Amino acid sequence: MRIRTFTARSMSEALRLVRQELGRDAVILGNRDVAEGVEVTAAIDPTDEPVSDSFQIQDRDLGPNVLPLEVGDDEDQLPEEAERLLRAVAFHGAPLEVNEKLCRRAAQVNDPSLTISLAAGVEEVFRFSPFGRPSDNALVLVGPPGAGKTVVAAKYAVESVLSGRPLKIATTDIERPGGEMRLMELAEILDNRPVRLTPGRRLEWSGPRIIDTEGVNPFDDSDIQKLRETIEINDAEPVLVLPAGGDPYEYEDIAYVFAELGVTRLVATRIDTARRIGGILAAASTGLSFAAAGASPVIADGLYPLTPTALARLILNDPDGAAELDEDRKHA
Ligand SMILES: Nc1nc2c(ncn2[C@@H]2O[C@H](COP(=O)(O)OP(=O)(O)O)[C@@H](O)[C@H]2O)c(=O)[nH]1
Numbered sequence: 001m002r003i004r005t006f007t008a009r010s011m012s013e014a015l016r017l018v019r020q021e022l023g024r025d026a027v028i029l030g031n032r033d034v035a036e037g038v039e040v041t042a043a044i045d046p047t048d049e050p051v052s053d054s055f056q057i058q059d060r061d062l063g064p065n066v067l068p069l070e071v072g073d074d075e076d077q078l079p080e081e082a083e084r085l086l087r088a089v090a091f092h093g094a095p096l097e098v099n100e101k102l103c104r105r106a107a108q109v110n111d112p113s114l115t116i117s118l119a120a121g122v123e124e125v126f127r128f129s130p131f132g133r134p135s136d137n138a139l140v141l142v143g144p145p146g147a148g149k150t151v152v153a154a155k156y157a158v159e160s161v162l163s164g165r166p167l168k169i170a171t172t173d174i175e176r177p178g179g180e181m182r183l184m185e186l187a188e189i190l191d192n193r194p195v196r197l198t199p200g201r202r203l204e205w206s207g208p209r210i211i212d213t214e215g216v217n218p219f220d221d222s223d224i225q226k227l228r229e230t231i232e233i234n235d236a237e238p239v240l241v242l243p244a245g246g247d248p249y250e251y252e253d254i255a256y257v258f259a260e261l262g263v264t265r266l267v268a269t270r271i272d273t274a275r276r277i278g279g280i281l282a283a284a285s286t287g288l289s290f291a292a293a294g295a296s297p298v299i300a301d302g303l304y305p306l307t308p309t310a311l312a313r314l315i316l317n318d319p320d321g322a323a324e325l326d327e328d329r330k331h332a
């Protein structure tokens with residue numbers, strides 16, 4: 001497979017270039033707006049091109065705008081494992097640059113276990129910064145409505161009790177009917193009643209604390225400004241919560257908005273209900289670290305530390321991938 005990107009002033013001009021350079025069989029993989037106009041990425045099967053004899057992703061003979069993602073063997077067929085890797089990675093729909101980096105590193109490692117090869121790629125492309133035991137810093141969970149923030153707050157609160165460092169819980173989601181219900185139910189069990197924080201109020205607590213917030217529209221300035229006040233007044237670390245399964249480009253935009261608010265870590269939720277995790281890969285690829293993952297609506301199931309191996313398994317779409325998060329958890 002040969003992948004190239006073409007930049008032109010208009011879409012029709014870009015498509016003309018694709019056809020001229022790659023012929024009629026080229027497949028358009030995607031396009032995006034750039035300063036010069038539009039950038040189109042297309043792929044072609046290089047049936048008449050010389051091919052290499054190993055599972056290597058190569059740079060040779062590639063011009064400046066060509067993504068070096070060329071894999072082949074002497075039969076003009078991809079080795080089975082390389083084919084599986086490329087297909088598995090592409091399936092999730094993450095941005096092309098992310099897929100290319102993942103595959104290139106995995107190909108360099110070329111371990112008999114694809115999980116190990118890909119874990120090396122994952123380690124190179126993504127950052128991991130697990131929650132660990134609660135510290136004295138305040139966390140504020142932020143994200144779009146329905147992302148799983150309240151469930152994450154509840155799971156983390158339960159884990160903090162188990163680790164012997166209970167958290168003080170607060171919520172700013174006090175106007176929407178039902179917004180704090182789940183936390184209140186949990187409070188009964190933990191005997192730890194969440195503080196209802198009105199906008200502009202600081203949570204007066206010096207130990208570990210977590211603040212759940214109302215869902216915001218990431219593209220609404222006043223929503224973001226309100227969130228900024230909550231973060232600043234509490235000297236808190238904002239942590240983005242995003243459910244797996246969302247659109248990669250949308251999630252990339254969302255990640256940039258929240259990074260402006262000081263977000264550096266991400267919790268990926270609903271890993272259990274999504275088949276494609278390109279959205280959270282795209283969000284993380286902007287520079288956010290994975291802090292944890294949620295793979296169940298059940299609070300007692302807790303959060304999972306997302307390791308490179310666990311993420312590699314999920315990307316490979318291992319049917320046991322989500323279940324094996326448990327294994328990583330045991331070893332964490
Ligand atoms: N299957 C599944 N459901 C989840 C997960 N996390 C949250 N949910 C569900 O997603 C919905 C929204 O979660 P909630 O925490 O209220 O989202 P919030 O609006 O961001 O606070 C609820 O129905 C949760 O039970 C998860 O990891 N897996």
Ligand SMILES: [Mg+2]
Binds near residue numbers: 149151179
């Ligand atoms: Mg909520």
